[in-house]
C-alpha cells in the first residue's frame with residue numbers, strides 16, 4: 001500500500017508540500033516576530049509568553065509573510081464566498097486575466113507559427129529576421145508594457161487588446177523558436193524521399209515538415225501559454241483599472257495587503273498550471289492520433 | 295531507336311569534406327538496358343549508394359555525363375521515372391503503414407479510390423495485409439522494409455533503384471523476398487538497379503553484376519549472368535551458379551587487393 005503510493009506521484013508530492021508548509025510556517029514566525037513584538041508594545045502588553053508571540057505572528061492582518069493557512073482562507077473567501085461578478089472576487093479578476101491571456105496566446109502562437117514558416121522557407125529571412133526576434137525578447141517586458149499601453153491608448157485601443165498584445169509579445173517567441181526547430185527536424189533521408197517523388201515545396205511542407213514539427217510545437221505552446229499569462233499580469237500592473245490578477249497585486253501592495261497579494265499570486269499560478277495542463281491534454285490527444293508510442 | 299534506361303559515361307564524384315576530398319566515384323561508365331536487373335556489389339565505401347543517388351538526382355556528379363531514358367537525371371526525377379528503396383525504411387512515424395504506402399500516390403495526385411486499391415495490392419505483394427492501420431513502430435524492422443518496398447512500387451515506376459533493401463532481414467525472409475522480387479521483375483519487365491553485399495543474392499537476381507572497388511570508388515568488373523528468367527532458388531545448387539558466384543568473389547578479392 002505504502003510502496004504503491006511511493007511509486008505513484010501522490011505521496012511524494014504530498015510529502016514535499018508538507019515539508020514546504022512546515023518551513024513556510026517557521027518562516028512566517030521568524031519574519032513576523034519583530035512586528036508582533038512591536039504590536040504587543042503598542043498595546044501596552046509588556047510581557048508575553050513565547051506561545052502568545054507565535055500565535056500572534058500567525059494571525060497578523062498585514063504580515064510580512066502570511067501563513068499558508070491565511071492565504072487559503074483568503075482564497076476561500078475571494079473565490080468561493082464572494083459573488084463572481086463582484087470586484088472583490090478572484091474569479092472575476094481571474095476571468096479578466098484569462099481572457100486577455102487566451103487572446104494574447106492565440107495572437108502570439110499564430111504570429112510565432114507564421115514567422116517560423118517564413119524563416120524556414122526564405123533563407124534571407126533566417127538571417128535578417130531571427131536576430132530581431134531574439135532581440136525583441138531582451139527588452140524587459142516590465143519597461144515595454146507601459147509604453148505599449150500608452151501608445152495604444154493614444155489610438156483609443158483600450159481594454160482587452162493592449163493586454164493581449166503584451167501577452168502575445170511574450171508568447172510568440174517560444175513558439176517561433178520551437179516551430180522553426182520542428183519544421184527543420186526532418187532528417188535528410190525523410191527529405192530525400194520527398195525529392196524522389198519530386199514533391200513540391202508546399203507538399204513537403206504539408207506532408208513532412210508540419211507533422212514532424214508537432215511535438216516541438218506543443219512543447220513551445222506550453223511555454224507560450226505560461227508566458228502569455230505573465231505578460232497579461234504585467235500589463236495589468238500598468239493598467240489596473242480593468243482588474244485582473246495584476247490589478248490585485250498592485251492594489252495589495254499599495255495598501256500593504258500582503259495576504260491579498262499572495263492569494264492573487266497563488267490564483268495566477270493555479271491558472272497557469274491549468275492552462276499548461278490543457279495544452280498538455282491536447283498534446284496527448286494529437287500525438288496519440290499521430291501514432292506516438294504510448 | 296530507344297535509349298538505354300541508364301547511360302553513364304566517365305562519372306566522377308568527389309565529396310569535399312573537412313578531412314579533404316573523398317573520391318566516392320571515379321570514371322564510372324555503365325549502360326543499363328530496359329528490363330535488365332543490375333546488381334552493384336562491393337565492400338562498403340566503394341560508392342554503391344553514391345552511384346544510385348546520382349542516378350536518382352539526389353547527388354550531382356563532379357564530372358561525366360549521365361542520362362536516364364535519354365533525359366538528365368533531374369528531368370527524369372521530375373517525370374517520376376524511378377522508385378527508390380533506401381537502405382533504411384524511412385517510413386514517416388506519424389503515418390500508418392497504409393498511409394505510408396499511399397504517400398507517393400497522394401503527392402502524385404491519384405484519386406482516393408485508386409490510392410486505396412493500390413495500397414491494398416501493395417500490402418498483398420509484400421505480405422503485409424492486415425497491417426494497414428498499424429504504425430511503423432508496431433512492426434519489426436523487416437516488415438517496415440517490406441512496407442517501404444510496397445511504397446516504392448505503389449506508383450508502378452518502370453525503374454527501381456534499391457539500396458540494400460534486404461540487408462537487415464534474416465536469411466529466410468530474404469530468400470522469400472528475393473523470389474518475389476524476381477517474379478515481379480519477370481512479370482513487369484521493370485528495370486532494376488540493386489545494391490547488395492551478398493554474392494548469392496546478386497547472382498540469383500541479376501542479369502548483370504557490377505563489381506565495384508573502393509578508394510576511389512570505381513567499377514572493377516562487370517559480369518553477365520543469363521539464367522532463365524523463371525529461375526527458382528534451387529538454381530543456387532547448380533555448377534553454373536557456383537561458377538558465376540566464384541567469379542564475383544574473385545572480382546571482389548582483386549578489388550580488395552590493396553589491403554595486402
Ligand SMILES: Nc1ncnc2c1ncn2[C@@H]1O[C@H](COP(=O)(O)OP(=O)(O)O)[C@@H](O)[C@H]1O
Pocket residue numbers: 309310311316317318336337338339340341342343344345511
Ligand atoms: N554526403 C557525403 N559527404 C561526404 N562523404 C560522403 C558522402 N556520402 C558518401 N560519402 C563517402 O563516399 C564514399 C562512398 O560512400 P557510399 O556511396 O555510401 O558507399 P557504399 O554505399 O558503397 O557503402 C565513402 O567513403 C563515404 O564516406
Ligand SMILES: [Mg+2]
Pocket residue numbers: 342343344381457
Ligand atoms: Mg551504401
